[in-house]
Amino acid sequence: MNDRAYALFEERQRDRGIDLGKVKDKLKALKIETPSWGYGDSGTRFKVFKQTGIPRNPFEKFEDAAQVHKLTGLCPSVAIHIPWDKVEDYDKLKQHAAELGLSIGAVNPNLFQEDEYIFGSVCNSDPAVRRKATDHLLECVDIAKTVGSEALSLWFADGTNYPGQADIRKRKGWMQEALTEMYNAMTPNMRMLIEYKFFEPAFYHTDLADWGMAFNMANKLGPQAEVLVDTGHHAQGTNVEHIVAYLLDEQKLGGFHFNSRKYADDDLIVGAHNPYELFLIFYQILDASLDADAGVRKTADNIAYMIDQSHAIEPKIPAMIRSVLNVHTQYAKALLVNHEEVREAQSKQDVLGAEQAVREAYEQDVAPLLLALREEAGLPADPMKAYLQSGYGESILSRGKGGASW
């Protein structure tokens, strides 16, 4: 059945001038990191719902993440969050991950859950609190060394709620001081990925509020510091793909935290609300990788594609599978853009033609392509169905309620 559908797909793409061999190679190279906290209990400030079968410790989080990789073939690494994933022996966690066919991905410090951080962490006016926060950043560099991770993802909740509450410029300096110390502790193969968010939990000002501030900080720190774009961290209506294009051109796009948002930092299933945005992000990435000066930092394969989700009401593992498949689908569609056609239209100032050339790729049905790829890789044709039939979801119910939160 798929043979016929695939043959038709192949013919259609050939007619559109697409080299399917290249498309397949790119799709095979795609890796999406899933977050350990996406497998834990989660919620909103109103309620954290306790589900049955949630991992009770970091080891079990990796076991759940391994299911996602096993069925999709796309998620060989898992980001950890310290101290949520604090363990006695990180070597043991690394080994456990390896036995499951996984590696440990980005190490995320947590500087927002202790009472001392009520007025900020690295931007706190109290030097003792800043010291504690900076020491935690250094601890995370050490953990990254132990587990063999090359990425440190930083998100700060630091900010203020009221005008005059604190000295914004001083806080900017303190942030730079702390990050410089961390940067200097990193090994040459490590990358610091700096995230930003315009509000929440702070409601007046946030110390790293937008991509420009993160970009400026990364520039000040040096080539191993880059910007991390969390798709949920912008004001309504922000053109995220423009930010992506800009950072690509500056060779400062380090990676993504993919998720969906409708209103704020909703952390919903990727591609659930605005799949076209996700497609257009990939279009920008692929377009930049065709530049003559593309270099390592501009190619689609060197960007850290990570999911940052916090499922509150849906079962965790299938929700993660859904996100991963949505990313895969939009990436596949973006690979079907005929860039020559777009550029030709651009050169003629043919607005409608250019827009049509991009949108046409989005409108292609990539199901036969993804199915063929899964067949070639020995993966289930329908990973979601395979998960639901696997019995894994039932087998973890014996963990009971009250597993790890976030």
Ligand code: PSV
């Ligand atoms: C908080 O906004 C947040 O969602 C950030 O996106 C971080 O990446 C994530 O939590 C984990 O710390």
Ligand code: MN
């Ligand atoms: Mn994030």
Ligand code: MN
């Ligand atoms: Mn967030």
